[in-house]
Amino acid sequence: MIKKFIHQFASPKTYLFQVDRAYPYIFYASLFVYIGSLFWGLFLTSEDFVQGNSYRIIYLHVPASFISQSLYLAMAFASAIFLIWKVKLSAYLVKSIAPIGAVTTFIALVSGSIWGIPTWGTWWAWDARIISTLILFIMYLGLISLHDSFTDYEKADKFLAILVIVGSVNIPIIKMSVEWWSTLHQTASITVTEKPAIDASMLYPLFGSIIGFSGIVFCLVILSSKLQILLREKNKSWVKDYV
Amino acid sequence: MFNFAFDSIGEAFMMQSANGQYHGIYVWSVVFIVLTSLLVTFFIYKRKIRNIGKKIK
Numbered sequence: 001m002i003k004k005f006i007h008q009f010a011s012p013k014t015y016l017f018q019v020d021r022a023y024p025y026i027f028y029a030s031l032f033v034y035i036g037s038l039f040w041g042l043f044l045t046s047e048d049f050v051q052g053n054s055y056r057i058i059y060l061h062v063p064a065s066f067i068s069q070s071l072y073l074a075m076a077f078a079s080a081i082f083l084i085w086k087v088k089l090s091a092y093l094v095k096s097i098a099p100i101g102a103v104t105t106f107i108a109l110v111s112g113s114i115w116g117i118p119t120w121g122t123w124w125a126w127d128a129r130i131i132s133t134l135i136l137f138i139m140y141l142g143l144i145s146l147h148d149s150f151t152d153y154e155k156a157d158k159f160l161a162i163l164v165i166v167g168s169v170n171i172p173i174i175k176m177s178v179e180w181w182s183t184l185h186q187t188a189s190i191t192v193t194e195k196p197a198i199d200a201s202m203l204y205p206l207f208g209s210i211i212g213f214s215g216i217v218f219c220l221v222i223l224s225s226k227l228q229i230l231l232r233e234k235n236k237s238w239v240k241d242y243v
Numbered sequence: 244m245f246n247f248a249f250d251s252i253g254e255a256f257m258m259q260s261a262n263g264q265y266h267g268i269y270v271w272s273v274v275f276i277v278l279t280s281l282l283v284t285f286f287i288y289k290r291k292i293r294n295i296g297k298k299i300k
Contacts, residue, residue: 042255043247044245045248053258060273060274060277110276115269117269118269224288227288230295234299243300
C-alpha cells in the first residue's frame with residue numbers, strides 16, 4: 001500500500017507540476033525572510049562583546065553550514081527510498097541535491113575561513129569540524145563526478161544511492177566533532193535540549209536567516225530537479241507538452 | 244532591539260569594533276560571496292533549463 005501511494009504521488013510528472021505551482025510562493029517568501037533577517041542581523045543587533053562586529057558573519061555561515069548537512073541527510077533519505085521502493089524520482093532528487101549541497105558546503109567553508117581570520121588569527125586550522133566539513137564538500141564533488149562517469153543511468157543511480165548512505169556516517173561526525181575533540185571551532189550555540197547560549201536579540205535574526213536561506217536553497221533544489229527530470233524524461237510525450 | 248548599531252553608512256561599511264579592529268572587510272566579503280554564489284547558481288540552472296527546453300521543443 002505504501003509502495004502504491006509513493007509511486008502514485010512521486011511520479012516525475014506530478015512532482016514537476018506541483019513544484020512549478022509552489023515555486024514562486026516559496027521563492028518570494030524565503031527571499032523576504034532572508035533579506036529581512038540579514039538586515040536585522042547586520043544593522044540592528046548590537047556588537048558582540050567578545051568577537052566585536054565579526055560575529056555578524058554568523059547570519060551567513062550558520063545557515064549554510066546547517067543546510068549543507070541537512071541536504072546530505074535528505075540525499076540519504078531519498079537514496080533509501082530509491083533502494084527500497086525503486087522510486088525513480090528519489091534517484092533524480094539524489095542527483096539534483098548533490099551540486100546544491102556542494103555550493104552550500106563551499107559557502108560554509110569559505111565564510112568560516114574568513115570568520116577565522118579576526119576570531120582565531122588564522123583562516124584555516126586542521127581542526128576536526130573543519131576537516132569533516134571539507135570531507136563533506138569532497139564527498140559532494142565525488143558523488144557528482146561518479147554519477148557523471150556512468151553512461152548507464154540505472155547503474156549510476158544505484159551506485160550513487162549506496163555511496164550516499166555509506167557516506168552519511170560523516171554527518172554525526174561533523175555534528176559531534178566539537179564535542180568529541182578539542183577544537184578551535186566553538187561548540188553549538190543552539191541545541192534542542194538546552195537554552196540557547198546567545199541573546200534573543202541575536203537569536204531571532206539567526207532563526208530568520210536559517211529559514212530564509214533554507215527556502216532559497218529549496219528553490220535551487222527545485223530548479224536542479226526540474227533540470228534532471230527534463231534530461232531523463234525528454235523522450236516522454238508529456239515532457240514535450242510541458243515545455 | 245531595533246536600534247541601528249551604526250550611526251552612518253560609512254560606519255556600517257567599516258564596522259569598527261570596540262577593540263579598535265575594522266571587521267567590515269570580513270563581513271562584507273562573506274555577504275558578497277554568499278549572494279554571488281546563490282545568484283550564479285540560480286543563473287546557471289535557469290539557463291540550463293531554458294537550453295534543454297529549447298532542445299526538447
